Amino acid sequence: MSDKPIYDTANAYLPHERLDAYRLALELHAAGTALMPKRGRAALRDQLERATMSIVLNIAEGAGRSTDADQRKFFDIAKGSATETAAILDILRGLDGARSDNCAAARALVIRVVQTLTRLSGDRR
Numbered sequence: 001m002s003d004k005p006i007y008d009t010a011n012a013y014l015p016h017e018r019l020d021a022y023r024l025a026l027e028l029h030a031a032g033t034a035l036m037p038k039r040g041r042a043a044l045r046d047q048l049e050r051a052t053m054s055i056v057l058n059i060a061e062g063a064g065r066s067t068d069a070d071q072r073k074f075f076d077i078a079k080g081s082a083t084e085t086a087a088i089l090d091i092l093r094g095l096d097g098a099r100s101d102n103c104a105a106a107r108a109l110v111i112r113v114v115q116t117l118t119r120l121s122g123d124r125r
Helices: 020-035 042-063 068-094 100-121
Strands: none
Touching: 020 042, 020 068, 020 100, 042 068, 042 100, 068 100
16 A cells, blocks of 8 residues: 555645635735734724634635635625724724734735725626
């Protein structure tokens, strides 16, 4: 019996791993969670973490769907979570909970995620 794996997964990708929106969402999740102070503001920290995770997870789920309508539904949900993330960043900046340059960098990522998801979902607004 060979020790060679049955499937070569080293060069295999899942559908979401090929999407720029997914990579940007992962970057946004890391940036968002890094913005939050370790102490205090637990509710805001939790909401930001859940919103950014929702973006990542809904992009992955949408990419795995077989119909355009199903994909659009999950990409639209991810877009809603991205705009929620932007609002949380506004609140954070207003509370001086994070440095404004870090909030601006995270906001720029939010904009890129929303733009990419808008193209993926075929939304022409």
